Amino acid sequence: MKEIKDILKNISHRTWGLPNRKWSYYQQWNDALFLHWKVEESELQKFTPSNLPIDKFQGESWVSIVAFSMEKIRPRNLPSISWISNFAEINVRTYLTKDNKPGVYFLNIEAQKNISTFIAKKLSGLPYEKAEMTRGEKDNLKHFSSYNKKKNFRFESKFRLGKELTEKSELDIVGNLSNLVIRNDEKFNEIFSMATVMGKQGRPTEIDFSKELVLAVILPETDFETSVMPVSVQKGENGKITLIYQKVVGQKQSYVSKPSFIVVLENEDILDIEFVEL
Template sequence: MYKNILESIQHRVSPLPRGPWVMTQKWEHLLFMHLPVPKEVLAQHIPKELEVDTFEGQAWITIIPFMVSDMRLRNLPSIPYLKSYLELNVRTYVRCNGLSGIYFFSLDADKILAILGARLATLPYYYANMTMNEGREDDFHYKSVRKGSTEASFKGSYRPISTYYYPGNDSLSFWLLERYHLWTIKKGVLFRGDIHHKQWKVHDAKAAVEGFYTLIPFLPDSISKEKLLFHYASSQRVLIWRIKKVE
């Protein structure tokens, strides 16, 4: 299985990372909720070492609720307590040293050990009460409320509304989905992580969402949710490399 994933590289615009991957996860029932945002707004909220990436001059933020399953370290069985948990990501698109990737504003999860481990790896994880249930008509109902003195929350339902497809290389969908590098910053030090998976096979999606603006409170009220773009993906097996300091 892993060899087959590693040999599937035709969709990448950068080479596979050096060295062995250290962890694998399966991501399931993902909603990609894309929101166009002015580049100037985002530039104020990312590290100075990064540059806002745009598609035809437009910057984007994406919110992704999904389930993680079968998380395991390389050559080891699944971790029982962490075999399955829910996650909610808020990311934007950046460039650094000629590479395109992502920068996370936040990641919420419902397993405290997963959060503690990810924080040690410099990722901005938060603990949240989360539920995901499958409805009767192939729809998914998702709710997340971050714990602590915050209003950060998300509530929504979503379902695929088209047959699956592979976005074309020059399309906005490909630009939004096919991202294999991430950057984080901790105590003024920039770190980079790398992942790999097969090309995204997605559906157009329909979604009804509430509260997501609380996850990105710096956005001005003028940003319209009428321009949201949705994708749904049923699953993806992902290989993950160790996060390293950028020299």
Template sequence: MTLDRIAPTRRPEGANAGTQRWRELLFVHWSVSLDEVRALVPAALELDAWEGRAWIGAVPFRMEQIRPSWLPGALALDFLELNLRTYVHHRGRPGVWFFSLEASSWLAVRAARVGWSLPYWHARMRTERDGARVLYASSRRGHDARFDVDYEIGDALGASAPGTFEHFLLERYLLFAAHRGRILEGQVHHAPYPAHRARVLRLEQTLTAAAGLPALQRAPEILHWSPGVDVEVFGPRAT
């Protein structure tokens, strides 16, 4: 099936459901066989492979000024977030399936679980930056699901060109969730990520094993970093 990877990048018509700022994102990616992922993704979703392999991404970052459209800006939330994901398509629309999402805000966890049926978890999280070097640590409360990375930001790459591997990994604007036997779809809109190279100095994690995936103790195949984007959120809606 030929997927239209450009249509989801366009802004949906009408008012958004909320706005967010995503800052200092690290994209860590490993490849695995399709069989290692298939049982963990709803049958209604097709795996979106690159060169015959499924890709697992871990994305730690900062969330700023998170608010639904009806909430005054003064009450917006700032917190740390980390998502574990793979890539799928549904009825010809490519997007993201989340195995788990960690957040340092208990309120954000509850709101996302109720409003979006997403597998959010409350975690102890911290990050520090010294020039181009960044430390980011997350530990899920009450569970052995940890992610601890020490990395270095590299040269700027700019926006990813359509058709490239970088565009396949980074430019994802649809998310899918399962709720009472139905697939929900949400959409985000933002400018293309201004991407940089990145280099991991140390990475220890049990997040993938906690999700039922391979432990993935090997070095990731590819990394990217972005200073961030301003985001509009639309949905969710049943498909």
């Protein structure tokens, strides 16, 4: 298992830096099953705060069920205790944004053990509830079931594992982009490729990621004439950068495009980045 200090060094996948504070909890999610459903935005908004916009994927609102085995959860500086730290869990979630940052919003969380449910709810403030849960495997068929007596919620699933995926699909790379902070060549080339942004005499723009980072705004595909452009970059206190940009939508066109732009900044003491659309 990787040391926590090594895990915290691996931040190339993050769209902004780590919080400027020490970590609070360690936990492992193992044997996780992710299930996703499209829902009507108007229906979903009945269960979410009105001041937090829904984070859409491909123009749709989504609700997910995630069923997994929670293992080795513990607070900082304390060991895990198997009869408390290891339990089955299911959460029902959707996806919202705050200050243009996407995040998970838990609609309901169920845990297998009474004591684990009590402690998790007290320490995290999340809506944990006790449920009867079983999971196992027979003849390569996995099953996961849960019954919440309090709300009469029942979940039953049976599934088989498919072929192991070793490479990201186009959906993983492109379909889930919006506002990004890119900190290395690998991520930049994965999204744009070197030919997308050209420098002088047709040569690829040179970006030194040891000293620089890229802010990218990528809009969903559209068949309307759409332009998106940076307005200003502001540096505030405590190393916070705010990128303000503007989108202009024109007439319908006969083809689709994915409007985008990038801004290259010196990577000096930048701890937080905010994207703001006018």
